[in-house]
Amino acid sequence: MLRTLPLLLWTALGLVAAEPGYFHDIRPILQRQCQGCHQPNLKSSNLDLTTYEGLKMGGKRGPAIGLLVKYLTGEIKPQMPLGMAPLPAEQVEMVRSWATAGGLDDTPAEARETLSAGAPTVYSLPPVLTALAFSPDGKMLAVSGNREILLHTLDGSAPPKRLAGLSDNILSLAFSHDGGLLVAGGGTPARFGEIQFWDLPAARLRRSVTMTGDTVFGVSLSPDGTRVAAGCTDNTVRIVDSATGKELNKMGAHENWVLGTTFSVDGKRVVSVGRDRSAKLTDAASGAFQENVNLLRGELAAVARHPSENIVVIGGEDRIAYVYLMDRPKNMKIADDTTLVRKLERQNGVIAALAWSPDGNRIAVAGAAPEVTVYDAGTGARVTACTGHSAGIYSVAFSPDSTTLATGGFDGTVRLYDAATGALKKAFVPVPLERPASVPGGLQ
Ligand code: HEC
Structure with missing residues (x-):
């Protein structure tokens, strides 16, 4: 019965999560679970997952957005993240619905320049030294x-x-x-x-x-x-x-x-x-x-x-x-x-x-x-x-x-x-x- 109510109403009530977006939903998962092996320093299967561009371009097997869910579920082996516990089902669903909706990049402009992981750091002040x-x-x-x-x-x-x-x-x-x-x-x-x-x-x-x-x-x-x-x-x-x-x-x-x-x-x-x-x-x-x-x-x-x-x-x-x-x-x-x-x-x-x-x-x-x-x-x-x-x-x-x-x-x-x-x-x-x-x- 709940399903028959207009989606808009549920969204207004905050009961339906907004469509998952790259910046707030997908990127944090990739950062936490995937970038260790898929980064500019260490491109496993030639795939860099530290930027949207890298994800879109993909690795050895071509554009990766359409491949993500298959690798996450183990439909294509080896299952990702390699050697670790599979992602929780709700995260896989999040990736699936984002990819199905077109896999778009919603990174805010102001966050863009600070994101690129391989670019050399430019310092205007000495950083706090922690190690x-x-x-x-x-x-x-x-x-x-x-x-x-x-x-x-x-x-x-x-x-x-x-x-x-x-x-x-x-x-x-x-x-x-x-x-x-x-x-x-x-x-x-x-x-x-x-x-x-x-x-x-x-x-x-x-x-x-x-x-x-x-x-x-x-x-x-x-x-x-x-x-x-x-x-x-x-x-x-x-x-x-x-x-x-x-x-x-x-x-x-x-x-x-x-x-x-x-x-x-x-x-x-x-x-x-x-x-x-x-x-x-x-x-x-x-x-x-x-x-x-x-x-x-x-x-x-x-x-x-x-x-x-x-x-x-x-x-x-x-x-x-x-x-x-x-x-x-x-x-x-x-x-x-x-x-x-x-x-x-x-x-x-x-x-x-x-x-x-x-x-x-x-x-x-x-x-x-x-x-x-x-x-x-x-x-x-x-x-x-x-x-x-x-x-x-x-x-x-x-x-x-x-x-x-x-x-x-x-x-x-x-x-x-x-x-x-x-x-x-x-x-x-x-x-x-x-x-x-x-x-x-x-x-x-
Ligand atoms: C421990 C290292 C490691 C981690 C962590 C890891 N991967 Fe991988 N990934 C690999 C290796 C190695 C391959 C190549 C596997 C093969 O084809 O034998 C690969 C291949 C892939 C491919 C296929 C790329 C291509 O075009 O060949 C995708 C897509 C992928 N990984 C996505 C992910 C995602 C998403 C995550 C995080 C949820 C992740 N990986 C985490 C090591 C890793």
Whole structure:
């Protein structure tokens, strides 16, 4: 009976969804489920699904709009998204009705120029720097930019390589020990999370794994480079196989966003931290939750592990970095905090980033305050403070020889400090600026 009422009336009552459109309905599905493999860097079957034009033009088999539903339902094999769960029926229906209605592009003009995923980013201001990592040989520094990663040669012998990907934001970067792989985690807020795998030195995208409907945080690489852990806003930690991109495990012990992860020394377990204030130890192979590492205090934003021992430093909202043993002895009482090795000084702002030096001797703590403080990991004594940034610092990294500390944050400048004295060695804006701006306090 309901069907007999005029469609217009139902539409007016808001009971019938408007016809699905490309921009609001189809594009988000493609972003979340398909673009990892079908993007300018990585055109599986020669198909780029990051633009309407790419979709219309199609891949090896010609225009793709008419093929979409067949691939989504598995009528044509292999079913898409390849190797993942099929799309929910209502999304397939949405694609079907859009394609049947002509598969038109309704992208608003003002959104058009900002959409093209392969176009080089043009900067009029330095971007907020959210991730930094030294290559294992200490010769390169990877820095996050807008929709790209910049690979800087530290002796300045070559211009930076620009690794442009899908995600608007890169929030974590990690090199494999042999330097052959750079893993980046990030995403586009409220759209998708992504882990990018770049082959070095070619700087070629090997794989992109998109997951969840939001940015992923605190991506870390297992010591042998075979697996990646990612913190997600659906309160899970995901473990992904570096070689295949397959999700090996999804751990759901947290009760809020997961913002940081690190593997144990042997790579078998993961410690994750997040907004639910807990640091949780889980078995990476089975996904089984093992125990809470800490006593709950403030929300946690960062975790770093000692280079060769199962000891972690965690920090966040309450401005204090806590050093904990990863394992709690069996039968330890709930409120017992004897696995707490030490507390470091209270910072001048919430903690956003932590790093443990590769020689094991120092811990660097950074966050909302415009300075990074370096501590002696063995005693907890303050070694030095690195000052000069004009705003919050979201990323810190020690060089492989532990002598240099790289920092970056809101002011868009990378600073390299002597990790023992806090003396500034170098400061630079890591992106090409449209109009060169002077670097406050910079040496270059
Ligand atoms: C994990 C990688 C991966 C993901 C994710 C993925 N694809 Fe594919 N896609 C492929 C590969 C590989 C092929 C080639 C398959 C073949 O023909 O053997 C392909 C082929 C296609 C083709 C045929 C193109 C042509 O002309 O040959 C279409 C259409 C397509 N995919 C659509 C999608 C859609 C839509 C999604 C998201 C819902 C998606 N794909 C997600 C890897 C992927």
